Amino acid sequence: MPKPSAQAVAEWQHQKFSMFIHFGLFSLPGGVWKNERVTKGYSEQIRAHGKITKEEFHALAKTFNPEKWNPDSVASLAKQAGMKSIVITSKHHDGFAMFHTKFSDFNIVDATPYKHDVIKELAEACRKQGLKFGVYFSLIDWDFPGAMPISEHNSDSIPPKHHQLNLNQVEELVTQYGPLSEIWFDMGKPTLQQSQELAAMVRKHQPDCLLSGRLWNDQGDFAVMGDNASPDFRMGTLWQTPASMFDETWGYRSWQVRGDAKEKAKEKLTSLIKVVSAGGNYLLNIGPMGDGGIVPFEREVLLTMGSWFKQNGEAVYGTTASLLPEQTWGVLTSKPGKEYLFPLNGPVDGKLVLKGLQSKVTKAYRLSDKSKSLPVGQEHGEWKIDAGSLKSKALADVIALEYEGDLQYTPSKTLAAAADGSYALTSDDAVSYHSYSGHDYNSTKATRIKLEWFISQAPDGQYTLALQRLPTGQEATVKITVNGEATEAVLKGFAAQDSAAHITTPLLHFTLTTKAITQVEVTLADQSNPHKDLGLDGLVLRMKKD
Incomplete structure (x- = not known):
């Protein structure tokens, strides 16, 4: 269809x-x-x-x-x-x-x-x-x-x-009735x-x-939250x-x-x-x-x-969710070259600390008054914006931050190498993405559809990604994507192995060259039902240099 x-x-x-x-x-x-x-x-x-x-x-x-x-x-x-x-x-x-x-x-x-x-x-x-x-x-x-x-x-x-x-x-x-953008079944x-x-x-x-x-039974194109509800989990x-x-x-x-x-x-x-x-x-x-x-x-x-x-x-239309980590003072939206800051939770003094942004900031200003720049500087690797010097009269405050080049950022969660230089990619340590699936209103629940890991400063070289652990009874044909390069693999559960064994079932080989952040994703290979639960509870992948 x-x-x-x-x-x-x-x-x-x-x-x-x-x-x-x-x-x-x-x-x-x-x-x-x-x-x-x-x-x-x-x-x-x-x-x-x-x-x-x-x-x-x-x-x-x-x-x-x-x-x-x-x-x-x-x-x-x-x-x-x-x-x-x-x-x-x-x-x-x-x-x-x-x-x-x-x-x-x-x-x-x-x-x-x-x-x-x-x-x-x-x-x-x-x-x-x-x-x-x-x-x-x-x-x-x-x-x-x-x-x-x-x-x-x-x-x-x-x-x-x-x-x-x-x-x-x-x-x-x-x-x-002419072209319809959506039918909202209920x-x-x-x-x-x-x-x-x-x-x-x-x-x-x-x-x-x-x-x-x-429309239920995973036949819809977009998930609908409960009435007046927002997810407390990351959507995919x-x-x-x-x-x-x-x-x-x-x-x-x-x-x-x-x-x-x-x-x-x-x-x-x-x-x-x-x-x-x-x-x-x-x-x-x-x-x-x-x-x-x-x-x-x-x-x-x-x-x-x-x-x-x-x-x-402009802070709403044409934006995407920001890749920067969560901020204590509010939320962000993103466009190429710009981050939009919504300080919904203060702070009272208006001094915002922006975590995760590594790009060079060139300008900061309120959308309600673009003519006046806000003081901005970097301390200890974090950007600080002094929004308290100007008082906003807007219904909701928005600060635009312009930066040079492509977005450079530090993810909220990165994996550290083990003593032998390998990296354990576990389902518990992954950033999980979800859909919202059910047969009717009362059965609808979050389903996990993607796992994502970030590895910082992995040395250049040839690597092997292998399946180290997956509890017996679980099996899935998945798409594993490393820095944009995708490979299909079959993951089959087996009895618990000694974690010191590290490499048990090789899945793919790849090369890393001059990459500050390595990104690994796992989804189901068959995306005909994008709301289907990925499963893979207890999964451990091991990434190790050859």
Whole structure:
């Protein structure tokens, strides 16, 4: 089955900041049913938590007329906020479609007085504004007779008739609404075959449309973290954090306590910075009101963030996670020739010590005032920037550091040679990279997909890398990459050996010449499933000069 092109993947990865929209029939009650607040669960799931019958919910559709919904205004707001794409709920768990599907009358065109295809009109508005466009699609459906009934967990199996409905409606979305940058599948517990068939349906019509990891069974192109969650482990695949304005709900809630807009903008911007600095994308949600209008508070939050992006956007767009080690004062992003420092944690005196950078720094300045250079110097091999001499008024401080030539740095973890000059590469000492994999929301967990080691100042010469230890029962065909040169090898577990033996099973031979840092990586050779766990617990490789 074809995968998205490298260009499509790169374009998705460089979006960084996008708008999520939870809008549907659930927006109309706004978290209130029969004059009572529904405090349980998210407000977009009010059909379940409010104990609303199917008949009552269908009757509600007859009054759903969101005349204040303006797709051009929404697209413009996203652009002003600094967002690069929009993803909107085409159909949430309640089964009400915001597009004109022919497979159910329970949709925005046939069941309401509004009569507009919301998905079609927003897709067109995004194209006019130069924004990418994607859709959310729930794999569960509380309205379809052939689907499983409402449950407490939403990780329901998908009966055959319901799966066919999903295939039919997804095909409508990928054939009638123009290019989609992503389909954000959600919830349910499909079989492997069902996940594969949905993926194949999308690939058939739009091979460059990326699929969310919540298609489950490792059929997605990018991993999706838990709601409002960021990984506390290093990611090695495409990934995204979905974020709501408030932890309590994604859909509109009329009685939500909203607080101060500037403080909320700072909170969400800080979360965005942490996600982007770790290599992820940030999908921030708004929940339009039942009349289609944007909540003024949410508009103000986005516009406040947009003002920050006008001055500081270069520290987010087009950046990658920095190769420099973790810093106590905050996080970094990187571009060729530049490091961007986000001192989220102080220090109070503004004197930043930058660990790991060996390149010569030529200039340091705040993005909020590029005309004023900050004092910068090197002491004991560490660069020090005095940011306290100028006080930043930015929502989040950003300091740009320019350096000469290619990035030269010291990794956070390097291996030392043993007494005999050899190096032990163990799974425990490796830098581990992960994906996020599962069969449903509740089974999803981190999977280790790459091991990486750095060796400092290894002498020039011919080397052998060998398998010294791998517990019995483990076996994997892996790709071993040394300074960019890759070799496939089969690793087979065996009974524990005397560690003094050092070389047991030679895997590859290579030459080192004038390399300050030697980098060794191990991944699975077969990358058809980039989320599959590498395993290899207890692995010991031995690198020794011939």
